[in-house]
Amino acid sequence: SPTAVVIVAAGSGMRLGYGIPKALVPLAGAPLLLHALRGAAGAGIARQICVAVPEDDTELTELCRTFAEELGELAPEITVVPGGETRSDSVRAALAALAPGTVHVLVHDAARPLTPSEVFHRVAEALERGAGAVVPAIPVVDTIKSTAPTEGEAAAVAAEVVTGTAVREQLRAVQTPQGFDVAALRSAHELAATWGPEQVAAITDDAMLIESIGTPVYVVPGDLQAFKVTTPMDLHVAETLVAAQG
């Protein structure tokens, strides 16, 4: 089926702390977005790659233009759109720019520059087998607990107290690209547009929107190398991995 990849690259990268959009931060000499573009194009599944960049951007747009030129005519069409205030807004802007007739879309973070082709393939295959939504995921290695702020006398001991422990065997850390039936993802985003600010603030991925309308979200194996570059330590890890792969 006609498939597009959306790459969201409109974040500011506050936690990485470079003072420039994270997608522009270099890894092994190339901006994170260029790694993500190469990965998405190299997977060979998309007829269009749509990139959401920061509103005031010129550099990432130029990078996309140069990349499209290098790819040439037979390669996927590269489209650039201004992103929004939240990741969800950026995804919505990109969905609006997909070519008519696009049936499947893989939504990917520019901040996951080392995602192997196999992950794109596993997600795309699940869509071809009929999934309306599919996420790549890996087992969780830490024990995950919920907490609440302490009150009264307890507050003098520590700021938070444990309220419960999740069953680790059931937990997964979810990555991108996340795959969707385009129509299903569009209607989920339309529904979310009617939500209140607190609900909207709690949206951290696209699959959550699909879950909220009761459509099954399938899970395929992710990959440790598809980790998200969020903090300076993550960038160090990424540099080390690229250096080791030579």
Ligand code: CTP
């Ligand atoms: N993203 C986006 N539009 C936004 C916010 C995020 O396109 N308004 C993208 C980022 O560019 C990134 C992905 O969503 O590729 C995951 O977001 P995150 O890791 O949080 O990146 P940033 O928002 O840039 O980082 P931070 O939260 O530290 O500012």
Ligand code: MG
């Ligand atoms: Mg963010």
